[in-house]
Amino acid sequence: MQENERLARAFEEKRPRLQAVAHRMLGSTDEAEDAVQEAWIRLHRSETDSVENLDGWLTTVVGRVCLDMLRARNRREEFLAEHAEPSGEPRTEDTSDPEQAAVLADSVGLAMLVVLDTLDPDERLAFVLHDTFAVPFADIAAIIGRSPAATRQLASRARRRVHGASPLPDLQRQHKVVDAFLTAARNGEFERLLALLAPDATMNADDTAVRIGAAPLTEGAKGVASIFSGGAEAARIALIDGSVGAVWQSKVRPIVVFNFTIEDGKIAAIDLVAGPERLRELDIVVLDG
Known part of the structure; x- marks a missing residue:
């Protein structure tokens, strides 16, 4: 004993x-x-x-x-x-607990995770x-x-x-911007959302996302911020084909993927992908709870 x-x-x-x-x-x-x-x-x-x-x-x-x-x-x-x-x-690979998020961000590094794969x-x-x-x-x-x-x-x-790997996107920078955007959205911080969006930011939705309830096209930072303010509760930060985005999923099945285009530290575009065939083609790794 x-x-x-x-x-x-x-x-x-x-x-x-x-x-x-x-x-x-x-x-x-x-x-x-x-x-x-x-x-x-x-x-x-x-x-x-x-x-x-x-x-x-x-x-x-x-x-x-x-x-x-x-x-x-x-x-x-x-x-x-x-x-x-x-x-x-x-299928998404769930690596979502706080300890894992810290390991990915601080020990492995998001870019290193992609290279190791x-x-x-x-x-x-x-x-x-x-x-x-x-x-x-x-x-x-x-x-x-x-x-x-x-x-x-x-x-x-x-x-x-x-x-010698080809230069990867600045995933830490992407993670910081996307995390700040989703946090502001959940907290209803409209002005903070505006600060994170480029003035001419757009949001596009595919046909399946539109059927779920998204607008086909939203133009301008105010329009995009209005849609997200007070929402995004179920969105989780994820690597989407090697870039930082977000995913809304049911259990482990993704429903909608949010692809972010970030330019000069601001979100220039958000593309909503919900078509089943397209979702099956994406490599999705959930990072944050």
């Missing part, structure tokens, strides 16, 4: 770091929690008397679990791409564990089943891809 309590205390002390590793690897709160919980289950079932470096042991376990999850995710996405029915529902699972694990958490290549090699030299090459290739 005392040994179980000792392990539980030790595990809880290391949980924040393990959670950070899993978040960086997976980009999903639920999956990260599952990975950390799996590490606890394996720790509880293992003989730990001979483990000299519990932190390293747990990091290795979480790394292996995350690698398996990334590989399974890739296989699942490939299968869905090959067998998807045209009538299938669009371009790496294959082995590259991602080698790069993240070594460059972010200073895990030795020999330890990473044991996780991915390669030699330390090959693992070093994987991390180096991933590093070049990350550093």
